[in-house]
Amino acid sequence: MDAPLRLISSNPLDQLARTIEALLVVASAPLGVEELADAADDDAERVEAALGLVGERYREGRSGIVLEHVAGGWAFRAAREAAQACARLYEKPAQRNLSQASLETLAIVAYLGPSSRPDIARIRGVSADSAVANLVERGLIAEAGREEAGAIRYRTTPLFERIFGLESLSALPRLDDVGETADAIRDRLHAVAEKRSA
Amino acid sequence: MIVRELELDLDAFEGPFDLLLTLVLKEELELREVDVAAIVLAFLERLAEHDQLDLDACGEFLVLISALLELKARGLFPEEAAELLELEPEVAAEELARRLAAYRRMKEAAAWLRERLESEGERFFRLGPAPLAPKAETPLAPQEPDRLAQVIRLLAAEPAQVSLAHMALRFPPVGQFLERFRSVLRRRARFDFDQELGGLSRIEQAVAFLALLELRRNGEIAIEQAAPFAPIRITRSDVEREDSWTLRSA
Numbered sequence: 001m002d003a004p005l006r007l008i009s010s011n012p013l014d015q016l017a018r019t020i021e022a023l024l025v026v027a028s029a030p031l032g033v034e035e036l037a038d039a040a041d042d043d044a045e046r047v048e049a050a051l052g053l054v055g056e057r058y059r060e061g062r063s064g065i066v067l068e069h070v071a072g073g074w075a076f077r078a079a080r081e082a083a084q085a086c087a088r089l090y091e092k093p094a095q096r097n098l099s100q101a102s103l104e105t106l107a108i109v110a111y112l113g114p115s116s117r118p119d120i121a122r123i124r125g126v127s128a129d130s131a132v133a134n135l136v137e138r139g140l141i142a143e144a145g146r147e148e149a150g151a152i153r154y155r156t157t158p159l160f161e162r163i164f165g166l167e168s169l170s171a172l173p174r175l176d177d178v179g180e181t182a183d184a185i186r187d188r189l190h191a192v193a194e195k196r197s198a
Numbered sequence: 199m200i201v202r203e204l205e206l207d208l209d210a211f212e213g214p215f216d217l218l219l220t221l222v223l224k225e226e227l228e229l230r231e232v233d234v235a236a237i238v239l240a241f242l243e244r245l246a247e248h249d250q251l252d253l254d255a256c257g258e259f260l261v262l263i264s265a266l267l268e269l270k271a272r273g274l275f276p277e278e279a280a281e282l283l284e285l286e287p288e289v290a291a292e293e294l295a296r297r298l299a300a301y302r303r304m305k306e307a308a309a310w311l312r313e314r315l316e317s318e319g320e321r322f323f324r325l326g327p328a329p330l331a332p333k334a335e336t337p338l339a340p341q342e343p344d345r346l347a348q349v350i351r352l353l354a355a356e357p358a359q360v361s362l363a364h365m366a367l368r369f370p371p372v373g374q375f376l377e378r379f380r381s382v383l384r385r386r387a388r389f390d391f392d393q394e395l396g397g398l399s400r401i402e403q404a405v406a407f408l409a410l411l412e413l414r415r416n417g418e419i420a421i422e423q424a425a426p427f428a429p430i431r432i433t434r435s436d437v438e439r440e441d442s443w444t445l446r447s448a
Binding site for chain 1: 209228230231232233274275297300301303304305306307308309310311312314315318319320321322323324325
């Protein structure tokens with residue numbers, strides 16, 4: 001009757017898996033394998049194996065809580081089937097009403113960062129001041145040192161990766177499949193240049 | 199349609215187009231903040247309201263907006279303006295194409311982010327500051343109860359009374375000096391304060407001065423001093439009155 005709830009009966013990693021569950025419930029940000037291993041006082045390899053057990057138990061369709069690998073660590077989130085209920089209880093201010101300017105700025109910082117305001121203005125053709133301030137306030141980007149000339153550089157935060165469901169920035173899709181468009185622009189400009197020089 | 203009266207509602211500016219131009223020319227509005235594309239859109243919307251194409255308005259608008267664009271471009275890339283002017287058309291076109299392509303890529307990235315945001319809209323998770331790490335305890339050194347008792351005993355002993363006698367200020371009574379001055383004045387009609395009190399301590403001199411003020415208040419004496427720090431001369435009142443009478447009758 002008082003026997004502990006078992007994830008998978010008689011698995012030698014049960015105890016460690018339960019400890020990991022507890023750590024992830026307490027944490028408010030994703031925890032890396034090293035952090036989990038330190039806190040659980042166990043070795044990283046066993047922690048990874050135990051995470052497999054936890055992931056098996058906490059997955060979509062089986063539990064209201066889902067284990068996910070996000071922002072360079074492991075974290076619990078609500079199951080998608082409970083999203084509407086969660087939305088009634090809780091707002092998501094960080095990603096609400098992101099303007100086109102903010103998204104473009106966010107894309108530049110995510111792909112090319114760390115980037116300064118002048119870097120962003122150079123690509124977008126308009127001043128980036130208000131978009132950058134807005135993203136900083138939302139916690140999606142943060143300061144990351146300065147350029148030699150003194151301009152503050154920005155990088156995306158773990159919150160950005162978490163909100164967009166990215167394991168890390170390397171999970172962003174490659175963007176070199178727009179070559180045709182660039183060539184088309186180039187051809188058009190060449191045509192104009194020839195007309196002018198003629 | 200009058201181009202200058204075109205109403206604009208931009209992030210950086212709200213009002214008629216000619217006011218925007220004025221503010222930009224007076225450098226009261228940062229052109230970098232102005233979204234030129236939004237101005238073009240506003241103009242096109244107004245244009246679409248009319249059945250016939252207003253060529254005059256289009257021409258005027260083109261001139262104004264292109265000037266605005268050139269100003270803005272120079273403002274955004276001040277250090278490169280000279281450099282770009284010297285470029286061959288092909289090279290300039292190449293550079294422009296490179297920049298447009300870079301922007302295009304970022305626009306695509308932004309579009310991907312927007313899609314992702316929508317598809318991930320169902321993800322809810324806990325947010326908050328990271329929990330505090332446990333603080334390491336600082337262990338105390340081994341304690342000896344006997345020594346502690348010894349120290350407490352020292353603290354419990356009543357301290358010896360400290361004499362404050364040397365700090366007391368002893369004031370001689372003012373009355374003593376009142377008597378003294380009155381007896382002097384009985385013998386002499388005038389005297390000098392410094393002469394009479396020479397050799398007394400500072401405190402005694404101060405009390406003597408108070409006695410002097412007291413006598414003056416009672417109207418028994420008159421006090422004179424020719425200049426600051428000059429000797430203070432005291433005159434019996436009846437003598438003083440006689441003097442002034444003599445002066446007046448003279």
